[in-house]
Amino acid sequence: MPVEEFVAGWISGAVGLVLGHPFDTVKVRLQTQNTYQGIVDCVVKTYRHESVLGFFKGMSFPIASVALVNSVLFGVYSNTLLALTATSHQERRAQPPSYTNIFIAGCTGGLLQAYCLAPFDLIKVRLQNQTEPRMQIGSSTPRYRGPVHCAASILKEEGPQGLFRGSWALVLRDTPTLGMYFVTYEGLCRQYTPEGQNPSSATVLVAGGFAGIASWITATPFDVIKSRMQMDGLKGRKYGGMLDCMASSFRQEGIGVFFKGMTLNSARAFPVNAATFLSYEYLLRLWR
Numbered sequence: 001m002p003v004e005e006f007v008a009g010w011i012s013g014a015v016g017l018v019l020g021h022p023f024d025t026v027k028v029r030l031q032t033q034n035t036y037q038g039i040v041d042c043v044v045k046t047y048r049h050e051s052v053l054g055f056f057k058g059m060s061f062p063i064a065s066v067a068l069v070n071s072v073l074f075g076v077y078s079n080t081l082l083a084l085t086a087t088s089h090q091e092r093r094a095q096p097p098s099y100t101n102i103f104i105a106g107c108t109g110g111l112l113q114a115y116c117l118a119p120f121d122l123i124k125v126r127l128q129n130q131t132e133p134r135m136q137i138g139s140s141t142p143r144y145r146g147p148v149h150c151a152a153s154i155l156k157e158e159g160p161q162g163l164f165r166g167s168w169a170l171v172l173r174d175t176p177t178l179g180m181y182f183v184t185y186e187g188l189c190r191q192y193t194p195e196g197q198n199p200s201s202a203t204v205l206v207a208g209g210f211a212g213i214a215s216w217i218t219a220t221p222f223d224v225i226k227s228r229m230q231m232d233g234l235k236g237r238k239y240g241g242m243l244d245c246m247a248s249s250f251r252q253e254g255i256g257v258f259f260k261g262m263t264l265n266s267a268r269a270f271p272v273n274a275a276t277f278l279s280y281e282y283l284l285r286l287w288r
């Protein structure tokens, strides 16, 4: 099994993650708190109240876990393709796999990474939603002191299943959309690369960026539901389950609720996934 693909997935994910975290924090807040008028209002309030550090809340666990999550995504994707088409990463330029196989491999990678991601993502979302400024004397203390304290409190108060709240929505968000992610990436690379050659860095950046945007746009409706389910349980349970969360969000806020955070998801997706694919391709070529 090509181990390099797992390692390349890890490093490239971490690079992308730091770049995109501020966008992610604003998005999560807009999706789950109704106190902001829009992106600008949320950015201004966060900055005034919590300084620039506010945008980086909840980042440590994603960085620690991106190793696992991204190596599972890219590793399972590549190894599923290997099983389906009997071609390794280096042979795939000469013998390109069909889009159906790419889609199936992407969905498989997406499904498995969603399970690894679920508890880390939940802790990230809970921490991102704490709007108390850090370490200011006299200010109210936040509910969770940090990621470990957050994980321990959830385990104690909500049980182990508490850590997996929203994981159904996460699986539905990631499985088909990661299939599409790799199809878009490969499609654009093939379009702009002469046959049999490796795509140029510019092509990889653009294809990676658009793959990110395409998959995040389609993922946004389940992303909203996922974030809301993850916040549920903090102060008792508001939703009976995923379907109830969808129905009651729709009833109260209309169809627009499913598109909350779409602009930010797309804006974040381009740089994050351009960097992710560039470093992934670069590392794999470096090791050959």
Ligand SMILES: C[N+](C)(C)CCCC[C@H](N)C(=O)O
Binding pocket: 013, 173, 174, 177, 178, 181, 212, 215, 216, 219, 269, 272, 273
């Ligand atoms: C499938 N969905 C679009 C939800 C996620 C795509 C993940 C790609 C990358 N790790 C990122 O954070 O952008």
